[in-house]
Amino acid sequence: MSESEDQSPEATRSVTEEGTAPHHRVPTPIRVFNAQTGEHIEVPFQKRVSTLLLKLGLDSETVLVIQKDSLLLPGDSIDPQYEVEIRPVISGGSGS
Incomplete structure (x- = not known):
């Protein structure tokens, strides 16, 4: 088998899709604090x-997302x- 046969697009694609390529790096998970439940969780990097x-x-209209004291x-x-x-949005009326 020649070198050009080893480098077929199908072979490259299958290795990359399976995540076994040497340059494939799994991202660090993100740490998330849910202020409503008081839970700290880790989720895959988004x-x-x-x-x-x-x-x-979660719906973006029902929560605030904060990182390093900045609203995202x-x-x-x-x-x-x-x-x-992640904090829940609190709404209220004026009571008038």
Whole structure:
């Protein structure tokens, strides 16, 4: 078998899809604190806030996502080095 046969696209694709390629690195999980439940959990790294909320089954209109004292919006990137805090949105009326 020649070297060109070893480098077939199918062989490369299957190794990459299985995650066994030497350059494939599994990202560090993100630490998440849910202020409503008081739980700390670790979830696989999610690049965007919207993806994290989807993974957790949460609606972006019902929670605040905070990292390093900054409020994050659904399209914002998450820094995997720092814990993410999720707080419920509290709404109320003026009572008038």
